[in-house]
Amino acid sequence: MLVRTLLTFHSSLIEKGGDWDRRNRLKVYRALHFLSIRKFKEAADLLIDSLSTFTASELMEYEEFVELTVLAAGIGCDRKAIKTKVRDGIV
Numbered sequence: 001m002l003v004r005t006l007l008t009f010h011s012s013l014i015e016k017g018g019d020w021d022r023r024n025r026l027k028v029y030r031a032l033h034f035l036s037i038r039k040f041k042e043a044a045d046l047l048i049d050s051l052s053t054f055t056a057s058e059l060m061e062y063e064e065f066v067e068l069t070v071l072a073a074g075i076g077c078d079r080k081a082i083k084t085k086v087r088d089g090i091v
Contacts, residue, residue, distance in 0.1 A: 003033050021055055028056040028065075031072070040076030047072050048085065 007030055027050045034043035047069040054065050073082055 003036075007033060020053070024050050024053045025056045028054065028059060032059070035068075035072060040072055042076075044069070044072040044076035 007026070011026065027046045031043045031046035031050070034040070034046065047065075051066070051069055054062055056065075059065075060068070077085075
């Protein structure tokens with residue numbers, strides 16, 4: 001409950017005036033929260049979206065982030081969605 005409240009609070013602050021780096025970091029934090037509550041689809045979407053602009057090195061190394069993204073996408077996305085994202089160059 002506390003994590004959700006903090007994420008909501010920080011989202012509202014970023015909407016008022018956050019740069020792209022803070023927005024991308026918040027996506028990673030939100031994705032980790034979604035993973036912790038087993039919302040794998042939402043987490044995978046955020047992780048994939050943050051893959052090319054990952055800067056949250058205080059959380060994990062980039063290699064760990066890529067591994068986590070692959071695992072979350074494998075669990076949370078269907079095969080067709082993964083194939084489409086790979087073919088379109090998103091991943």
